[in-house]
Amino acid sequence: MDELKRRATVHDVAREAGVSLATVDRVLNGRPGVRTETAGKVAEAIRTLDFRRDLSASLLARARDLGVTFLLPDGRNEFMLGLIDAISRRAHATKGERISIDTMLVPAFDGAALATALAGLDPKQCDCAVVVATEDDRVRRAIDQASRRGIAVVTLVSDLPGSARRHFVGIDNQAAGRTAASLLGRFAAPGPIGLIVGSLSLADHHQRREGFEAVLHGEFPGHRITGPLEGRDDDARTEAAALELLARPVTGIYNLGAGNAGLLRALERTGLTGKVRVVAHELTDATRAGLASGAIDVVIDQNPDGEIAAALGLARAVALGQDTERRPAPIEIGLYLRDNLPRG
Amino acid sequence: MDELKRRATVHDVAREAGVSLATVDRVLNGRPGVRTETAGKVAEAIRTLDFRRDLSASLLARARDLGVTFLLPDGRNEFMLGLIDAISRRAHATKGERISIDTMLVPAFDGAALATALAGLDPKQCDCAVVVATEDDRVRRAIDQASRRGIAVVTLVSDLPGSARRHFVGIDNQAAGRTAASLLGRFAAPGPIGLIVGSLSLADHHQRREGFEAVLHGEFPGHRITGPLEGRDDDARTEAAALELLARPVTGIYNLGAGNAGLLRALERTGLTGKVRVVAHELTDATRAGLASGAIDVVIDQNPDGEIAAALGLARAVALGQDTERRPAPIEIGLYLRDNLPRG
DNA sequence: CGCGTCTTGAGGTACGTGCCTCATGACCTA
DNA sequence: TAGGTCATGAGGCACGTACCTCAAGACGCG
Secondary structure, three states, X not given: OHHHHOOOOHHHHHHHHOOOHHHHHHHHOOOOOOOHHHHHHHHHHHHHHOOOOOHHHHHHHOOOOEEEEEEEEOOOOHHHHHHHXXXXXXXXXXXXXXXXXXXXXXXXXXXXXXXXXXXXXXXXXXXXXXEOOOOOHHHHHHHHHHHHOOOEEEEEXXXXXXXXXXXXXXXXXXXXXXXXHHHHHHHOOOOEEEEEEOOOOOHHHHHHHHHHHHHHHHHOOOOEEEEEEEOOOOHHHHHHHHHHHHOOOOOEEEXXXXXXXXXXXXXXXXXXXOOOEEEEEOOOHHHHHHHHHOOOOEEEEOOHHHHHHHHHHHHHHHHOOOOOOOOOOOOOOEEEOHHHOOOO | OHHXXXXXXXXXXXXXXXXXXXXXXXXXXXXXXXOHHHHHHHHHHHHHHOOOOOHHHHHHHOOOOEEEEEEEEOOOOHHHHHHHHHHHHHHHHOOOOOEEEEEEEEOOOOHHHHHHHHHOOXXXXXXXXXXXXXXXXXXXXXXXXXXXXXXEEEEEOOOOOOOOOOEEEOOOHHHHHHXXXXXXXXXXXXXXXXXXXXXXXXHHHHHHHHHHHHHHHHHOOOOEEEEEEEOOOOHHHHHHHHHHHHOOOOXXXXXXXXXXXXXXXXXXXXXXXXXXXXXXXXXXXXXXHHHHHOOOOEEEEOOHHHHHHHHHHHHXXXXXXXXXOOOOOOOOOEEEOHHHOOOO
16 A cells, blocks of 8 residues: 555666666666667556656756756847846746756847757757747757757747747737737727837737737727838837827827837827827836836736746756656736736 | 855755754754754855755655645635646646645635644644635634644735745735726726625735725726625625626626626626626636626636646745745736637 | 677666764753 | 763765666677
């Protein structure tokens, strides 16, 4: 009866499979020198006993800590800076859990650079790479190759389907766009709604726009879309785009990219702060200020801390080879009004 | 230089403090037989070296798993059932991390019963109790006593300030109420807004109501509040309360308690589904259905899974004595419209 | 047949901590 | 001064896994 409650160990697996401990170890850790047939017996025993590697013991026995490398675009925009903050916060909170975190910045929107960075990762030091992927076949190939070298890859914020990435951590951007439309459709008086995007060629932004247009057209026939204009995720250019939109009689604005400080300046300069309903993305200093002043009505956020925590959890699971069936909970889309701002 | 990168171990602490390993161990694990002065030297060394107990090794060395006991009110309402679900989901995901989870149901709104349950916990089997606290001095004392017996206590959903509870995990209910007002004030046409509470004597509900009234009165002078009526967190009674409110010309309803299935039935029976703006709490089968059908406009959610995960994380940290300064991130208030429902 | 390669087994050490026993002083009290 | 209690040290085993070495057997090939 006591026996029944004990978790199975590698010893049990070896006995059940009728092989030695060394062989089980080889199978578990992907070392060579095991016939397919023998590996099958071990896998079978693992299934029979519902064996799970003991994380505590596993991390303890490893010569080195679990190495996780973040590859982030070297853009200076608020959101990426926030992600970096989240990583260092999490790194601090993770001391004592045998995880060592590295962050590399690579040129933004540069597939070749990202592929090179991936190729340069040393499997001896990096067990898992967490990548904000750029849509590019070279990146796809680099991910596949890293995977073959024993570096698990997880995509963050923007996914790269069709690659060997093990998981994606991020929000459903189309749902975010639909939500923005739902809110603006009710907050803003019927009339033209201005749309600002970062770039028409970014997958995330494209998805947000799709969702936004579908719901606004489908459910709020009194509204129509003006734009989109490109703000390039940049304050100055977003300001210019916003000024252009505000010159027309818009009742609302949806900025689905970054550069919100520019948007706020444009509202200020035209004296339209509080008179035009505004939905923006990501909780940052700028958008918090906008919410507080009433310039922004709703901020749609993807919670960088949650994303980093999720990515690290996945990294650990993936690198220790125990992510077979269980799929991560999706990152939830956060909605913030002035009244439910965290830490207020 | 290699020396510099190594994490400090208990051996280092012993050397630094000029005491033996056994003494360090006594201090770390709160065992008796150490002079205050000696303990001080050890604490000093721990600070100097920035020593953190290695979780992996610690859990591995323990004879038994970390015992966490949840004490939940035995109410059959949707939210508590959801919490229980979240616990079992998390318990499943936590296999292999040496944490053993127990759930006890105690009579709802019964301070004496909760106090008794706390007193009955065995410190040999329970390292940390996670409690949905009832406002009652007997509970406060029971928490203090459990704390003295070596059982750390964390409050969940509803806090009990003034007790020896180590942390609180939950949302800011006043902010939730303010948010509801912000949304209803804009969604609903000016006019009377119906208010349904679970009970006027519940602390959480009281706070939500406060926040709601403050913002609705302060910012939406065209609206006024009708009610509150008590729904007792119960479907039938909530239905009755909603019918009473809907008999008047309300433009919106805020139900800050449970019993939403009853609210939906009332809307259906009066043919007002979709014609009255509705804000409710907690994502459940009922509120999801309401969002999907358009009967409910916004659901304010406190994310049970997140709360359970946070509580377990705290339990681990607290039970292993490493929660000195670092305070947990507050649980965020989730807002859901039909378009950003997770898993859609 | 002899050689090499591949597969497997046997056994050990190490990781950092928890917990146990036993011994050794220091100090207090009658 | 003898007996007791208390503070501390010394040392060892255990937890479950990772990773290492060495040896033995199987098998193929020339």
